[in-house]
Every structure is written in structure tokens, then in C-alpha cells.
Amino acid sequence: MTLNSKSHTSNWVFLLLRLFLGLVFLFSSFVKGVDPIGTAYKVEDYLMAFGWNFFIRYALVISYGVILLEFLMGITLMSKAFLKQALWVTLLTMVFFTGLTYMDATKNMVSDCGCFGDAVKLSNWETFYKNIVLLIVVIVLIIGQYKFRFHGLRAGKSALSLFFAAVVFVSFMSYNLNHLPVIDFRPWKVGQEFYSQKENKPKVYVSYKNKKTGEVKEYLFPNYPWRDSTWMKQWVFVGQRTIVDNYQSPSLFIQDSLGADGFDDVFVAKGFHLVVVSFDIRLSETEGFKKLASLMPLLQKEDVSVVLLTSSDRSVTKEMLSNYGINIPVYFADEVTLKAIIRSNPGLILLHNGILQNKWAVADFPSEKQIKKMLEK
Numbered sequence: 001m002t003l004n005s006k007s008h009t010s011n012w013v014f015l016l017l018r019l020f021l022g023l024v025f026l027f028s029s030f031v032k033g034v035d036p037i038g039t040a041y042k043v044e045d046y047l048m049a050f051g052w053n054f055f056i057r058y059a060l061v062i063s064y065g066v067i068l069l070e071f072l073m074g075i076t077l078m079s080k081a082f083l084k085q086a087l088w089v090t091l092l093t094m095v096f097f098t099g100l101t102y103m104d105a106t107k108n109m110v111s112d113c114g115c116f117g118d119a120v121k122l123s124n125w126e127t128f129y130k131n132i133v134l135l136i137v138v139i140v141l142i143i144g145q146y147k148f149r150f151h152g153l154r155a156g157k158s159a160l161s162l163f164f165a166a167v168v169f170v171s172f173m174s175y176n177l178n179h180l181p182v183i184d185f186r187p188w189k190v191g192q193e194f195y196s197q198k199e200n201k202p203k204v205y206v207s208y209k210n211k212k213t214g215e216v217k218e219y220l221f222p223n224y225p226w227r228d229s230t231w232m233k234q235w236v237f238v239g240q241r242t243i244v245d246n247y248q249s250p251s252l253f254i255q256d257s258l259g260a261d262g263f264d265d266v267f268v269a270k271g272f273h274l275v276v277v278s279f280d281i282r283l284s285e286t287e288g289f290k291k292l293a294s295l296m297p298l299l300q301k302e303d304v305s306v307v308l309l310t311s312s313d314r315s316v317t318k319e320m321l322s323n324y325g326i327n328i329p330v331y332f333a334d335e336v337t338l339k340a341i342i343r344s345n346p347g348l349i350l351l352h353n354g355i356l357q358n359k360w361a362v363a364d365f366p367s368e369k370q371i372k373k374m375l376e377k
Contacts, residue, residue: 014144021090021137022077029071029169031117032063035181036173037343039063042114046100048236049109051211064173069093071169072162081158087145090138098131108216111207111239118185180343180361188341188349192356194267204253206334208235221253226334229313237336252341254309254331262331266307268354272375273305276328278346279338281312281320288346288362293324298368302375311335350374 032039040063047056055062073093076086097115104110105124113127122130176182184190204221211234221240225231254262266275276292278284299306307329310317317330342349344361351357358374360366366374 014141017137017141018077018080021134021141022074024134025070025074025077025090027074028116029067029074031119031185032067032114033071033169033173034176034183035117035185035343036060036063036067036177038117038181038340039067039114041339042110042112045110045236048211049209060177064170067173068166068170072166075162075165079158079161081162084145087138087142091135091142094131094135094138098128098135101128101131104128108238177343178361178363180347180359180364184359186340188356188359190356190358194351194354194356196264196268204240206240207238209238210235221334222255226311227313227332237334252333252337254333256329256331257314266309266331267351269305270353271303271305273307273351274299275349275351276306276308276346277338277342277344277349278308278310278312279335280345281310281317284320284345285362288344288365289320289324289326291362291365292346292348293326295365295368295371296326298371302371304371304375307331309333309338309341311338 037060040060043059043062043066044056047053047059069089073086073090076082077090101113101115101124104113105128108124111124112121113124115122115127115130205218206221206224207216207218208224209216216238217235252263252267254266256262256265266273278288296306308317308321309331311333312320314330314332321327321330341347342359342361346362348360348365349356349358358366
């Protein structure tokens with residue numbers, strides 16, 4: 001093989017590796033950018049695992065930064081803009097995340113790294129091996145850059161293009177943050193059908209870790225002190241597992257005010273049901289409950305069942321609803337699951353005969369006209 005043919009083959013190999021790496025980062029940034037609040041929740045998990053509680057208030061900012069960095073790395077690798085700088089930034093990024101995921105895999109600090117959002121679920125060890133592969137690819141590309149001298153595009157227009165791409169992508173993330181994800185990768189999406197949990201009821205085991213000692217305990221849900229605020233401050237949720245036979249819909253354990261299982265009453269009952277979801281009513285947007293209060297007369301007239309689903313304290317919940325003149329049944333569930341159901345606090349879910357018909361963030365709460373139109377279908 002001649003020198004030119006070797007060089008030609010090498011160029012093709014490095015092209016494929018560069019495109020592969022760029023596509024991985026673009027895919028990763030997209031599935032996280034479609035749900036930036038979900039990534040922020042994952043950042044919170046890591047900060048709590050390391051005991052860096054002070055930075056939790058900046059979780060959303062960190063989420064934006066990480067997602068945007070992945071997006072820009074993907075764009076630069078695909079386009080060869082600032083290729084040399086992009087490869088070194090990618091190397092440093094992969095070294096950091098490979099180390100982090102190794103710690104996660106060996107110590108099980110966080111059950112799911114969320115590296116591909118909710119689109120692709122990987123175990124901690126699978127995530128670590130994936131990062132090893134990406135790290136090897138970027139090292140090969142850096143070596144190839146110097147050995148075979150393949151160069152990136154010149155600056156100038158490239159910088160302007162990257163800036164424009166960043167602005168567009170940040171706008172995309174902000175839209176998903178202020179409304180709801182344009183693509184819902186979670187099981188609680190529109191069209192999902194729910195089945196009774198009374199027949200073939202699944203068993204869910206939840207694991208919590210003590211923030212000080214690192215001790216991990218597993219409980220059969222709901223037989224753990226999740227209503228004890230002192231206990232909840234000392235322990236952090238790390239994961240759950242479900243033992244189930246042929247179960248076809250997402251599992252959620254809901255308790256009514258008397259402690260009875262309320263899943264079927266909320267998600268499976270016949271007719272129209274509007275579920276108000278607020279994982280923490282103290283942190284909810286007041287505008288949401290003001291809008292809900294204005295809709296209550298119509299909902300009652302149309303005989304639409306309205307309930308609140310929350311993890312907040314009973315007395316706090318009762319006081320908050322009273323402040324807005326809202327009198328609806330209240331059900332209680334785990335905060336982590338409520339955050340997964342809808343990325344808004346509060347958010348609305350409309351069900352009809354056990355099928356999820358629609359979801360709304362606070363910014364998109366339906367008008368009376370929209371509700372009437374939906375009920376006529």
C-alpha cells in the first residue's frame with residue numbers, strides 16, 4: 001500500500017470516528033435539551049450525593065451549561081470548526097465524566113446518570129464502559145490530528161455560526177423548560193393507558209441512602225417514613241425496583257387522606273378526570289392555582305372530577321388550597337415520581353376512561369373554551 005493510499009484510508013477512519021463522536025454528543029444534548037429540568041433533577045442528585053447542597057440552587061444553571069457544552073462539542077466535531085480546541089475540550093470533559101461514572105458505578109451514588117436523558121436508560125457500569133469507548137475515540141482523534149495533520153475550518157464565520165447555533169439551542173431548551181418537553185420520553189405521556197393496580201399489583205421497592213453515613217436501606221413501598229420530614233432530610237432517594245408480572249402501565253402508589261390506595265380512583269376511573277400535580281406545593285407557581293381557581297366553576301358544572309396529587313405536608317396543602325378557594329380531594333405520592341409525571345409545578349393532566357388525554361404546564365393551562373371543546377369530543 002502506497003503512502004497516499006494509507007493517508008486516504010486514515011482520513012476515512014478519522015472522518016468516521018469524528019462523525020460518530022459528534023453524533024453521540026448531538027444526540028445526548030438533544031435528548032437532554034428537550035427536558036432540561038429533568039437534567040437539573042439529576043444534577044441535584046449528584047450534588048446531594050457529594051454533599052454539595054449549597055450548589056443545589058444552581059442545578060438548573062449547571063444543567064444548561066452541561067447540555068450546551070455537549071451541543072457545541074457535537075457541532076464543532078461535525079463541522080470541524082475549531083477542531084483542535086474542540087478535541088481538547090472533549091478530552092477533558094470525557095476524563096471528568098469517566099472518573100465520575102466510575103465512582104458512581106463502584107459506589108452507586110446515583111442509580112441513573114441520565115447521560116441520555118429518559119430516551120436511553122443505561123446502568124452505571126454500562127455508562128462507564130460507554131465513556132471509556134468515547135475517551136479512546138477522542139484520544140485517537142487527537143493523535144491523528146498531529147500525525148496526519150487533518151485540520152479544522154478557519155475562524156471568523158465559524159465563530160458567528162457557533163454563536164447563532166448556541167442561541168437557537170438555548171432558546172429550544174428554554175421553550176421546553178417553560179412549557180413541556182416537545183418529545184416526552186417518559187411513560188407518563190399523552191396516549192398512555194392506565195390499568196388497575198388492584199389486580200396483579202406490582203411490588204415496588206425504594207432505596208434510600210443516609211446522607212451522613214452512606215448506609216443504603218431498601219423498603220417495600222409505601223412502608224417507609226416518607227411523611228416524616230426529619231427522616232426525609234437525613235436520607236436521599238437513590239433508586240427503585242419493581243417486581244411485576246405482565247404489568248402494562250406505569251406504576252404509581254397514591255394514598256388518599258386516610259392512607260388508602262388511590263391509584264384506581266385517580267387514573268383508572270371512568271369519565272373525565274383532571275389531576276393537578278404539584279410535587280411541592282410550597283414551591284409551586286401561584287399563577288397556576290389562580291388559573292385553576294378560575295376554571296373550577298366550569299369543571300364542576302361539567303362534572304369533571306378534579307384532584308390534587310402532591311408530596312407536600314397535609315396541613316400545608318390544606319392551607320394553600322384554602323387560600324385560593326379551591327376545595328378538591330388531595331392524594332399523596334412520592335416526590336420523585338411526581339417530578340417525572342409532569343415537568344411543571346403545578347401541572348395539569350386530563351384523563352378519560354384511564355387514558356391520558358393531555359398535559360399542560362402552568363404557561364399553557366387551558367381556557368374555558370378549550371376545556372369545553374375537549375369535553376365535547
